[in-house]
Amino acid sequence: MISRLTGAAYGVHLSDQVALLSVPLIANLVFSASPEVIGILVACQSMAHLVGSVPFGILVDSVQQRNLTIAAGFVSLTGFSGAVVAIILGSIVLFGAAMTIAGFGVVLFVLAALSILPKISARERLAKANAAIEVPRAIASFVVPLLVGLYFTAVSPILIIMIAVIASAVALAFTITLPAVEMQPPAKSPVFKRIVEGGAYVIRHRLLLPISLCAIFWNLAFAALLVVLVPVIRQVYMMDPGAFGIGLSAFGLASILGTWVMGRFSDRIAPNLILLFGPGSSVIAAIGMALIPAGSSPVLFYACAFLLGFGPSMWLVTQNSVRQLVTPSERLGRVNAVIQTAIYGIRPLGALAGGLVAGSFGPQTGMLFVVFAYGVSFFAALFSDLRRVGSYSELSPEDEHEFGDGAITTE
DSSP: OHHHHHHHHHHHHHHHHHHHHHHHHHHHHTSOOOHHHHHHHHHHHHHHHHHHHHHHHHHHHHSOHHHHHHHHHHHHHHHHHHHHHHHHHTOHHHHHHHHHHHHHHHHHHHHHHHHHHHHHSOGGGHHHHHHHHHHHHHHHHHHHHHHHHHHTTTSOHHHHHHHHHHHHHHHHHHHHTOOOOOOOOOOOSOHHHHHHHHHHHHHTOTTHHHHHHHHHHHHHHHHHHHHHHHHIIIIISOOOTHHHHHHHHHHHHHHHHHHHHHHHHTTTSOHHHHHHHHHHHHHHHHHHHHHOOTTOOHHHHHHHHHHHHHHHHHHHHHHHHHHHHHSOGGGHHHHHHHHHIIIIITHHHHHHHHHHHHHHHOHHHHHHHHHHHHHHHHHHHHTSGGGGOOOGGGOOHHHHOOOSSSOOOOO
């Protein structure tokens, strides 16, 4: 079953990476959008995470998760097909709306897959299983930016979006072959109460809260960086716009390497090292990008992008395993939804902030904002109990929290 879930993940993440990369490029080069408008479009693409994660988390805890993966593939296919129509019609509004719809499918699939994985993988192999399911994301983040960076100006943007359409269709085909998974009886409490319980579990948890804070500021910075990079590359670095795609491809290559390292050596590396290295290396990479002078070799930019992808890809696998191990299975969908909201829901705000800062004060100031946000992400991890997670075997829901009459105790 893991292989079929991985196959679906390839389709989902390939289409998502096409969207992630093509939105700012199409906005800038096809619709001639300003930095502020680019920020709004990137925010539209990410809005699904902010709006959809929590209600989808409720569904994941109460509806057959195999059916939800099928629904996710269908929604993504509909959204990306609409984006093709938007480009043909020359409607930037329709383009933003279609990308938002496609994003809802990605959110639903990720939440369902994260809840399915602990049910089909042994506890001692969960970190390796998480690494396996992240490989499609890592490979897509390498292949798509490289191809788009090399060929964006040579092919029609419609063909690029059609890749996302085809990938979504592949994901849908794989999800249809998935068997049903065992489900806990759905909770009978009101929906709002279940949402509050999931949020309370994260907020009061000594590990899940810093993971969430780290994710919030990392993704705030990353979304701002996506908006700022295109004008920085063109106006500050004085490089060809294609460097944007190749740089993100270097980011993707590093993600593949980081995910591979976790798949091979996750049982030999203390989780706390990765939980600090991921955000810490991001700060170094962002500072490097901010210091690149005009007329420099693109290799400097690519090296910084590589560093930005390596540590965080390892962090993602590690924090997925931590949250799966410390969360009761009947609450996992809601907890995943809260953290996914933190990880991706903040991106619209980051995109808007990056566009506003770059548009008002220049792209170089926008890069300084990115450095600051990455720094806050690192300190959120550094000054927390994430430093003390020496092994996965120490983690369990009972060790962290016990829900009784509303009180929570922490050992």
